[in-house]
Amino acid sequence: MAGQTGRTVPAQVAAKLYGAVDVIAENGLANTKIEQIAAASGVPKATLYYYFAGKEEILAFLLRDSLAYLAGAVATAAEAPGSGRDRLAAVVAVQIEHTLSNSATSRALIGDLGRAAQLPELAQAVQAAFYDPIAQVLRDGADDGSLRAVADPDEAALSIFGTVIMTGLIHAVVGTERSAETITASVLDLLLQGLRPG
Amino acid sequence: MAGQTGRTVPAQVAAKLYGAVDVIAENGLANTKIEQIAAASGVPKATLYYYFAGKEEILAFLLRDSLAYLAGAVATAAEAPGSGRDRLAAVVAVQIEHTLSNSATSRALIGDLGRAAQLPELAQAVQAAFYDPIAQVLRDGADDGSLRAVADPDEAALSIFGTVIMTGLIHAVVGTERSAETITASVLDLLLQGLRPG
DNA sequence: TAGATGTTGTACTGAGAGTACAAACTCATT
DNA sequence: AATGAGTTTGTACTCTCAGTACAACATCTA
Structure with missing residues (x-):
């Protein structure tokens, strides 16, 4: 994957960068500070500026990378055999599971949602990982x-996108004690059965 | 309402400050820059620092102020006579309507969700305006x-909180052409009927 | 009319983002 | 093994801007 300087970020650098996500999510x-990112990731400041134009780009890169990975997993779930309903359940499960098990990245994402909404690249990554597959299985169902x-x-x-992403993110932010399965079950219960009595 | 310097922000200053929300939401x-906030609001920089410790606080103040107003309107809807279901509909309608008609504030909020999640004061304001009333009418219903x-x-x-706030915020961000009523109706249809067939 | 409190302009300080650049290193090609 | 292109990193620098200091002036209260 490429940063915004045009230079392709080597996988080893990308991997190290994830070491800085915690700091970013926290503060x-x-x-x-860039120096904190350098220290936490082990990638020297000069190298960071060799690949990225600034710290906004570093975070955007990480989020895109993480979301692209999620998008892949979700697409698999969305294209599996089975009814639309089954696949909706699978898609939501993967999304929530990923959000919770990558808590730091999720918290960083929520802190960056404003930019995510404006940078087309990031918005698209969010859409591909969350919205598109949901819209897809909804049609199929x-x-x-x-x-x-x-x-x-x-x-x-x-x-539905809003339901899933906010439920996941909020749990990631507050540090839930509930399991991803429990949360997924509750979300699906609400989405499928609705609130009308009977 | 008070800023963080301990000084009470005069209503006239507060009102002027809303003139800067657009700039903040946009960028x-x-x-x-503080100077931009000063220019857009007509409140001189020195005065800003007389009431607030920094720009983060300025935005936090505005968001708290706006959310407090919403919380009042929502509480009225939540405490009105009628079934829990009716009041849920009313609460959601007010929330979505407010989010859309205060689009700049909403966009600024989404850009600041990270901090909102961390500053107890802001988190509480969001909770009082969105989560609490929903939990209330849900129990009543x-x-x-x-x-x-x-x-x-x-x-x-x-x-449900996630559903409502994200649906509202996304429409505020992308600048929807749909009316608040249409959006509310769609959200309520989903929440009440669910997705199961029949 | 004096003191307290609010309002604002101007000038300053300091932090830190981002840049410049050169030295060293890696790796492919001849 | 020599050349050269691209990469990696340290160091030193610049420059923007957040935040502070402070003084002059206004307004309000007693």
Whole structure:
């Protein structure tokens, strides 16, 4: 994957960089000094500037990298055999599991959501990892009858996206004691059964 | 309402400060210079530092102020007569309406969610405006039979909170053409009916 | 009318982001 | 093994801007 200087970031550097995610998640990017990132990752400052134009880019790179990985795993779940409903469950499970087990990255993401919303590259990575697969299985489920055909599928996909990502992120932020399975089950119960009585 | 210097921010200053929310929402706090905030709001830099310890505090103040206002409106909806289900609908409607009609503040909030998650004051303001009322009407609805009694009410309230706030915020960020009513209706349809067929 | 408190302009300080650059190192090609 | 292109890193530098200091002036209270 490439930074924004045009230079391809070597895998070894990328791997080391993840060592700095904790610091960033803890203090926020604005309060994290480049020297701290250098120290925490073991990549010297001069090298950081060789690959990246600034610290915003370093974090954006890490988030894109992590989200791309998630997008892959989620796509697999979304394209597996089975009903749309089953695959929705699988997709949500993978998303929540990833969010919780990469807690530092998730917390860094939430601190950076503003930029994520503005940088097309990041927005797209979020979309590919979260929104698109949900929209996909939602359509499939409506087609195969395993899910209700809602009036406005795009809007519904957006809401479901919101449900999943916020539930996951909040648990990542507060440091939940609940397991990913428990949380996933609760989210799916809500999404599938709804709140109407009976 | 008080800034963090201990000095009470006069209403007139507070009002002027909202003039700077757009700039902050557009560029993010990190890329917004104090002088820009001073220029956009018409409050001189020296005065800003008389009331606030820094720019983070300025934004935090604005967000708390706006969220406190929303919390009031939402509390009214949550405490109105009617079934839990009706009040859930009312609460969600107010939340989404407010998020969309204060788009700049909402976008600034999303850019600041990281800090919001860490500063207790801000986290509490978000909670009071979004989470608490939802948890409340959810309990009421379960009691009066207008809503299903879910297995894990806290978890459900959290997810609903996620659904509402993210749906609202995303629409605020991308600049939707849909009306608040349409969006509210779609969210409520999803939350109440769920995705199961039939 | 005096003192306290608020308001603002101007000038300053210090931190730290980002740059410049050269020395050293790696690795492919001849 | 020599040349040269690209990489890695240390050191020293510049420059922007957040935040501070402070004095002059305004306003409000007693």
